[in-house]
Amino acid sequence: MSKIPLQFRHNGREVAIFVDGGTNLLVALRELIGDMTPKFGCGQGGCGTCSVMIDGELHLSCLTLAETVTGRSVETLDGMKQGPNLHPLQRAFADNFAAQCGYCTPGMLMAAKALLDRNPSPSRDEVIEAISGNICRCTGYEPIINAILAVAGGRVSA
Amino acid sequence: MTRHRGRGMASINYPIGMNLGGDPSQALVHSNPSGKFTVALSSIDLGQGMKSVTRQICAETLGVPVEDVYVDTADSDTGPHCMGSFASRGTHRVGNAVMAAAREARGVMMEAAAEELEVNAADLETDGRGNIHVKGAPHRSISTKDVAIAAQFKQGRTISGRGIFLVPLSEVNPETGEMSPATCYAHACLVAEVDVDDETGEVAMIRMDSAYELGRALNPRLVEQQLVGGAWMGVSHALYETPEPYYPEPVHGPRDFVEYLMPGPGDICPHDIAVLERPAPDGPFGAKGPGEMCANPVLPAVANAIFNAVGVRIDDLPITPEKVLRAIKAQGGARPQARR
Ligand code: FES
Ligand code: FES
Numbered sequence: 001m002s003k004i005p006l007q008f009r010h011n012g013r014e015v016a017i018f019v020d021g022g023t024n025l026l027v028a029l030r031e032l033i034g035d036m037t038p039k040f041g042c043g044q045g046g047c048g049t050c051s052v053m054i055d056g057e058l059h060l061s062c063l064t065l066a067e068t069v070t071g072r073s074v075e076t077l078d079g080m081k082q083g084p085n086l087h088p089l090q091r092a093f094a095d096n097f098a099a100q101c102g103y104c105t106p107g108m109l110m111a112a113k114a115l116l117d118r119n120p121s122p123s124r125d126e127v128i129e130a131i132s133g134n135i136c137r138c139t140g141y142e143p144i145i146n147a148i149l150a151v152a153g154g155r156v157s158a
Numbered sequence: 159m160t161r162h163r164g165r166g167m168a169s170i171n172y173p174i175g176m177n178l179g180g181d182p183s184q185a186l187v188h189s190n191p192s193g194k195f196t197v198a199l200s201s202i203d204l205g206q207g208m209k210s211v212t213r214q215i216c217a218e219t220l221g222v223p224v225e226d227v228y229v230d231t232a233d234s235d236t237g238p239h240c241m242g243s244f245a246s247r248g249t250h251r252v253g254n255a256v257m258a259a260a261r262e263a264r265g266v267m268m269e270a271a272a273e274e275l276e277v278n279a280a281d282l283e284t285d286g287r288g289n290i291h292v293k294g295a296p297h298r299s300i301s302t303k304d305v306a307i308a309a310q311f312k313q314g315r316t317i318s319g320r321g322i323f324l325v326p327l328s329e330v331n332p333e334t335g336e337m338s339p340a341t342c343y344a345h346a347c348l349v350a351e352v353d354v355d356d357e358t359g360e361v362a363m364i365r366m367d368s369a370y371e372l373g374r375a376l377n378p379r380l381v382e383q384q385l386v387g388g389a390w391m392g393v394s395h396a397l398y399e400t401p402e403p404y405y406p407e408p409v410h411g412p413r414d415f416v417e418y419l420m421p422g423p424g425d426i427c428p429h430d431i432a433v434l435e436r437p438a439p440d441g442p443f444g445a446k447g448p449g450e451m452c453a454n455p456v457l458p459a460v461a462n463a464i465f466n467a468v469g470v471r472i473d474d475l476p477i478t479p480e481k482v483l484r485a486i487k488a489q490g491g492a493r494p495q496a497r498r
Contacts, residue, residue: 042414042415044414046414046415046416047415097379097380097382097383099205100204100205100206100207100383100387101204101205102205127423128423128424129424131423132422132423132424134423135415135420135422136423137391137420138205138387139383139386139387140386140387140388140389140390140426140429141390141421141422141423141426142386142426142429143383143386143387144423145423
């Protein structure tokens with residue numbers, strides 16, 4: 001199979017790679033760019049841990065063909081920190097004990113960021129809705145919901 | 159269609175650790191020339207907080223700040239042996255091993271400090287902030303860092319300690335059938351409230367109230383995190399998860415997370431938790447640990463709540479809508495039980 005050249009913005013930085021036709025964005029990010037923050041949970045859209053933002057919109061990278069992001073902007077958890085400082089959502093997750101094994105955490109944080117970017121003061125139900133595509137085995141969701149609400153309520157700052 | 163509210167309760171005793179040929183864990187503690195300490199383990203922290211708890215245990219035993227302790231774990235090639243993170247044994251078994259290792263390392267640290275201060279080691283104490291001083295004379299003091307440097311570069315000794323905690327195999331008494339497979343037990347009681355829909359068979363969690371007795375809670379926030387999250391694993395086993403829905407028939411097994419169900423963020427309900435602390439005589443600082451018990455009482459409590467709601471007794475997990483509906487049909491309709 002011939003390789004396809006692919007150029008896009010990865011957390012604000014231009015990257016150029018060659019992918020096989022049919023490669024999904026999750027594999028391209030992890031194996032070709034070396035960004036291990038999007039996780040492989042199921043590879044078929046059922047768990048949400050591979051969530052990334054494409055042009056500011058939440059997407060499952062395991063279900064996105066890599067070639068479709070040509071010329072677009074892809075944001076992952078790796079780009080979330082602001083320099084040496086944690087993003088307020090990351091801080092709130094730590095403060096609220098919203099991660100245990102941490103496998104769902106990258107996807108949860110991306111889903112939370114996508115929500116707050118478009119709706120800075122969501123209700124509890126809107127938070128629940130926003131993370132409904134993400135499965136967590138460990139936390140029982142409550143600490144995650146509380147962490148997101150803490151940021152939305154301005155109780156955590158950078 | 160009617161939704162029936164039901165309430166169910168369950169109480170459990172839960173043995174800490176296991177009894178398959180003895181239950182040991184080991185730990186090694188040593189100081190670095192910087193005066194910081196490393197705990198070497200091969201026990202796994204998979205999110206339950208064992209690194210934090212063993213770090214606390216080590217710091218407390220050594221008498222140094224918790225920031226001065228680093229826990230290096232999860233490599234069974236280089237770490238000392240551990241049976242594993244299961245059977246709710248981490249805090250108790252690994253914690254005891256760390257405590258023993260830290261005690262031995264503390265002994266050497268005090269000897270090294272005594273040599274530097276030219277006093278008897280028995281006259282020294284730690285202040286928990288990184289200093290060792292003569293009892294009653296805090297100005298005659300040396301930092302743990304300077305002790306580590308002296309031990310390393312002058313005295314030529316390692317400030318280190320070895321620890322093992324072993325609960326030996328308990329054999330069955332052939333006469334009486336008795337054995338004592340565990341040295342301590344944790345306890346829990348949980349009340350679950352559910353709604354059962356008699357048309358769809360679906361069960362919704364309404365609320366949970368629980369009390370857990372788990373020895374001393376060495377890190378109360380981590381204990382709470384375990385109890386909150388673990389309860390939902392219990393709900394998941396009670397109502398959703400199975401690789402073989404028609405066991406022992408292997409048919410219709412789930413192939414993905416759309417078919418292998420788990421609670422999502424929209425399924426959760428309020429859960430009020432009380433933690434009771436009865437220190438265990440053989441636990442590290444009295445701890446037993448929450449462990450698997452976080453999930454265990456939920457299953458019988460939910461099954462009892464379903465019985466209370468619609469009068470069907472389902473003893474096969476998970477309690478799927480299909481099983482609830484078939485049982486309701488078999489008894490000719492929902493029969494709500496008395497609520498107490
Ligand atoms: S890995 Fe993409 S949704 Fe599970
Ligand atoms: S923290 Fe383990 S899956 Fe969410």
